[in-house]
Amino acid sequence: MEQPKSKEVTRLNLLLATLAVGTLAVAVWTLITDMFKAGVDDLFLVLTCLLLSLVFGINPLIWAYNNGWLRNPFKESEEEPAGNLEAAHMEEAHGGSNTQNAVVWGVLLGLTALEVFLAYEKVDLTLMLIILMGLSIVKAALIMSYFMHLKFERLSLILTIVPTLIVLLCLFAILFPDSFRIFRLAGK
């Protein structure tokens, strides 16, 4: 399709790419110069920068891919068989089958059981927080992609919704070190 506004598209993508590279550079710079001397502060700064870099980077990457400057490293074969495409299209139209959703439900139950088991074992609180947050994000991703059909929607809709949730994780990462600081300052 002819792109009537290709100049704007180029500029916007270059801006986004600059932001992505910039945030990535901040993350790398923090790692090199500080080596986690500031503890939690550094950890969460790096995490936030990486997440933001991801959000900024999605669009330029897709743009570069569409222009043929970038090859998909995950691509298996040049030509997909026609039957496969047909099946993929059918799946896109109807979403997952009931069996598939039941399997997802089973996996969600299993992950929950694992979480409860961790609580039963009384794993160390910090370790438990990390594991629980990780498992919760996996469970949220499963619910969103299969139960809420996000996996079968247009890429445009996915790319509109998911960055919001990533920014939410950034909010957590930005505020968490602050609570440690308040504790340290008020402790004495």
Added chain:
Amino acid sequence: MAEARAGSLASDWSGGTLPYRVGHRKLGMWLFIMSDSLTFGSLLVAYAFVRVSSKAWPTPFPFSPSITFSSIMTLVLLSSSLTMVFAVAAAKHGRKIAARKWIAATMLFGLTFVVLHLFEWKHLIDEGLLPTELPAKWLDTWPSASPLFGAAFFGITGLHMFHVFSGVCYLGVIAARIKKFTSEDVEVSGLYWHFVDLVWMFVFPLIYLLSVDYTPGG
């Protein structure tokens, strides 16, 4: 498939087409879910903040009965999501009566969740937990523990319970007048219901599992 999707992204936004290929109701529900996830997200972040910045924080839930009880609640809510998936699938295939039955099952699970949760609340209130106050017994175990535990607990689980309750009412309207609604309406109500389930997947570990009793013998 991924290639085809990435390739269509640019043409989605060059005008003359609906970029998302979903109806306005569904898009509206997704936008609501985004804003609502920010609401719950900020509440959970605030909870994490006050918990870390407090001198002492109670971890009052014994594994049995509190954690097992809330695990059963989780099971109920997860199962309600599965029945909702079946309802949406039935509606999509035009089997509206079957869809109504599945929605009724979902509502039953939802109501069970609310009732179980209210039992839990009553138990804690009887123990002396208030949004502004901890039970005297807890203060013996965790001296100078922050009373914000009650505020965080009742605030977050209360808002979630309100969402479950509104969801049951919403599903009730959909089920009662299912002949007039399209399958997209059922799907949109399903989106809301799954979101409520999704929020619980964060509330349950953060509020309950991270409050399991760590004191010896607890």
